[in-house]
Amino acid sequence: MNESHTTEPIPNALLSQPDFAVPAALAAEADELITHYPVKRSASLMLLHAFQDHFGYISQQAVVWIAARLELAPINIYELVTFYPMFHQKPVGKCHLKICRTLSCALGGAYELHEHFCKKLGLDAKAHGPQTTGDGKYTVEFVECLAGCGTAPVMMCNDTFHEGVSLKKADEILKGRGQ
Amino acid sequence: MLTETMSTAATIETKPQPPPAEKIKVKVDGKEVAVPKTTPDPVTGKPLPTSMIQACAAANVIVPHYCYHPKLPVAGSCRMCLVEFGTPAIGPDRKPIVNPDGTTKISRALRPVIACATPVSPGMEIYTNTPAVRLMREGVLEFLLINHPLDCPICDQAGECKLQEYSVDYGNSESRFVEAKVHKPKRVELGPRIVLDDERCILCSRCIRFTRDVAGDDALGFVNRGSHSTLTAYPGRAFDNNYTLNTVDICPVGALTSKDFRFRMRVWFLKETRSLCTSCATGCNIVIGSREDAIYRYEPRENDAVNSCWMCDHGRLNYKWIGREDRLVEVRKREAEGRGQASGSRSAAPTWSAVLGEISQKLKAAEPGSIAIVASARQTNEELHLLAKLAKRLGALTDSVPRIAAGDKLLLNADRNPNSTGARLTGIAADPMGSNLPAIAGGIRSGRIKTLIVFGEDATKCGIDADLLDKLELLIASDILPNATTRRAHYLLPGCAHAEKRGTFTNTKGRVQKFLKAVEPRGDARPEWEYLHELLVNVTSRDGIASIEGVFNEMAKEVPAFSGLTWATLGDTGISAKI
Amino acid sequence: MPQEHRQILKYVDQPGYTPDIECYLRHSGYEALKKAITLPPKTQADGKTTTGPEQIRQEVMISGLRGRGGAGFPCGLKWSFVDRKSGKPIHLICNADESEPGTFKDKQIIYKDPHQMLEGMIIACYANDAHLAYIYIRGEFVEGAKILARALREARAKNFLGRNILGSGYDLEIHIHRGAGAYICGEETGLIESLEGRRAYPRIKPPYFPAVLGLYLCPTIVNNVETLCAVKHITAMGGAEYAKLGTPNNTGTRIVSISGHVKRPGYYEIEVGKVTIGELIHDPCFGGGLRDGRKLKAIIPGGSSAKIFKAGEKFKLKGNSLLGREAEKEVELLDLPYDFDSIIEAGSMSGSGALIVMDDSTDMVEALSNIAEFYAHESCGQCTPCREGSLWMAKALHRLTHGGGRSTDADYLLRIADNIPGGRTICAFGEACAWPVQSFVGKFKDEFIAKGAADEERRMKPAASPQC
């Protein structure tokens, strides 16, 4: 085989987590989740959720661990991590602000809200994708419809919904998170 | 070139023919064809309803497609094969409505369907060339091209690319896409033999399905979403099984390219010759791509009785020895030293006729039982047969050399000789193969065997050591590449690689298949069957037919397993012999 | 006087109503299940005996219930397609992946009255002899998943779920499966793929009709949350009685999510077809009218995938005249009854019951750009027209809204959009992403052309805009 110098390695979106260790409780939870399904593979989304809840993001090691537990190839799990936007491939801020940007919320002022957060936290409102502050405390992200169109604009701070978020309310949310 | 014929049988194994399926009649663009109601699944062999695209193939109507491949499970994602159709209209009485002119009334479906996944039903009419179908194909092609890098000048697939082919029929000369293209990873080393350009990928998933369902290695997948979807293997886990290069064949575009063939030659220069892979006993049908007597690549050729349309990487890349610099290219004669013969007689270079004449004389003069022949199961049926006849005439002890390595479940056979079956059928090989080799070695040691003829093998590697060879009065070797035996041979006859001659092999399942000549032999090298034939004629003083067809047909008469076969009836895919 | 008809949302939002089982039982919860599960076999007039589950299926068929998820496909018919002879187990999935922009009705049920949904689901499982069911809930409803998990625990504790339910010998297990932020999981075959642990690529139909080859290639029923709640009410009140609600072929009640530029956005349960779009927007019981001083510009009647209606549009509908003959009548947009058929006849769809109202302050190009971005983001990427078309349209609209427009862009967009729908794609997402573009550009073409022309003009004068 010719040694080629023009090719690139396979791009890797996942981070390595050298101190990766699955606590017994998490492994037990994973095994319990697997019992919910007649086919092990089905549990992959739930396992990814469990791992993300525990580690904050999905690392290379997590992918390999889950794949092995489900008797799959790692690519099968990697495919999912990159398909479903809720899974993070790198750590997000302790306070993850997800602002709905879809039509009803946009009509209700979601873009202003997003810009407000970015300005407050010193982030670039125009940039694509989730953005994390330098201290790793906050992540601001535009997401698609959060099913709260009647109370636009809506957002989530971690797992909590906030509806009808005025700029004033936004400040309160940030304050509640200890700014 | 991979042939994409839509044959029904699709398994790699030769399975017993299923009972003839019920036929249903459909019309394709007005032409009526009868197709079986079910067709075996290409991977599992289970009967599946026959699809429209198979019916169209039966009617010789080609429906453009990207993701569909007759040997893979259906994906239905490229949407290039959209067609319109109609089914017989059913009246309120649940009977077909008949037009005033006696024909069945057809109710046309409102929406198009993909021909690759839609089953046919009796009386169905498929329309593949309506203006609407044309518009849909144009639309799909435009969508596929908007994010394509259009870098045909540096793409190895150029010339055999489905995007190029269909854009001639359905493309626009000018793009109306003014946005920025989606950029993706380029020149990714997917595995040791595969380079991936994701910008060229049209996400047809053929490679994913092949490697998962056929090769059994779930190594590839898509990451990201929507138009940013990207083909990849898991980072750090190279795409490395023995069948990876098939993905290059089935990739309809230039996304997956072979590292071996990369940037070596444009495909339109390659002459394509139907041949066989010689790397194991499976006998995969191949096409040799050559230009000006240099071989650039092997590609599998469809043969459902042998290799479907796949071949292993091991066999595919095993061609470089043919072009090696140290090939044996001249007839050589080594004067036996220390035997009192004038060593100064090494005058002009020996010629074929002179050498063959001398050998014939010596063989004729040899006493019965003093000759042994080590043949090779890499030789063709014809060569082995001629050798067997010679052996019979000379009363020689014969055998050939077994070559065993690890096989796999799909195509790679543990028997790495391409023609072990032929060696057995022609009677040249002992049973089991190689069991006579110790006897030959013993014969030489005891001095009973004085003459050894070795074809295409290194005798020193099969128990006949160099010092035994030195004991021989006459060592005749025929080979392609130099080895310890050829260096000791008194007469060295340069032979041809399979790509340089014609002939037949019998694979492990008894299929007799022929291969054709792709490139000219090097130097003075001649096809072995030619000089074996000459030698046999000389020794037996009998006339013969000096053509490969003649030799084959004669062999077919003399070897019971081949009876009834002729060179002509072998066709491109061979015939199974009675083994 | 139009008003709400709260059936599913009867107790929701009532003071003191909590999502726990005790509260639900106090409000005659699980009575319908008890009724369903104890239904004795009945002998029909023709001598055939129908079992309890068969009777429920018949009632659902009689009720004329149409799916509340988006397509409006009759639920009874859907159940009748299920392959019951295959010998394979039948699965039921509750589609709680509510993600159509504009829709937020299922969330109310899940968060505020989860047991109602469970009851409906258990009845539906019993009716279809399913022993394993999943609730596919969208990933963002983290709290909702917890509420449901608790409800499942409670129901299991009371033997409404699990082995030998209420002593009937019927076993059922329900599990929660969380999605992870993919709109396409709302498509039933995409949802099944996602549940099987794969990328949510919708399956090709044929051959993968869920009723025959669904989850794990077994017959599978996928029903929306609201549909399953309706099943509970049908069981409780009988199919014929349920069919009296609403209008013929558009029976029952449904929850309409009203959002956008109205004074009182929110969810309102109405009898299908008994309330017009105008009333939904302007009536003080519902939307309460537009913001002061604003005029109606457009509405999207069924979630962002539905084709837009322009204010003042008139439609010719086939109405029933007094003599019972079909007569055409012209109806103004605001007088269009909010039901399945009228809106389809008017050229759009009621989808998931999400009414998005836009007043004259709305920039249609911006609005469409927003929608297009949503679809480009959510396209799964499996089949070509939708994968490439959705992003192309989003890019063109982004250019148009960021100063790079051309006056030809309106036609450019239409030509892209025309190549996507109409059976060219695997699932209905193709339609969903093309229809907004076709209808926005079709109905507000002058705005699109004007915007592009203005950009062109600005580019001609380099002084005004030095860099683009």
Next chain:
Amino acid sequence: MIIKRKKLSLWERLYLPAMLGGFKVTVRHFFKKKVTMQYPEERWVVPEGYRGAPYLVKDQEGRTKCVSCQLCEFVCPPKAIRITPPGPTGVPGAGNVEKAPAEFEINMLRCIFCGFCQEVCPEEAIFLMQDYSLTGTGRDGMIYDKDKLLALGGVHNDQTRKWNRKAEEARAQGVKP
């Protein structure tokens, strides 16, 4: 066959007028500008668009424009072009233009200056330039190799710069071109 001789008229038989006519032409040419050039001391001004010998060009960044697509080799009627592709390694470090010829030879003895190579070139890498008198001391010398062809071709002022544009677009999306 007998061809009948045409009878000459009196004017023709006079002979002198025809001679004078001849002198007139001769004399006229005495005063005309000379057509013959004293080649090679004098050189012809080649008109624009003249098809002379084909040479390879580089672009503004000094990159060999040819990507070794071998279309010119394919189209060349006298088979004067011979390209050796770079092989699997391509051009290390060249970014998105992965390919360039390892060797490019034009046999100028075979070349018929037809211009097909220039016409077919998708990269604007080969141009028929204005050289029409190529000389060499042997047949080998008339086979121009890549270095010679590039030296003769010089730099092409590329307006399209498609590979650069592609690379810029990719970088803007955060992708390595």
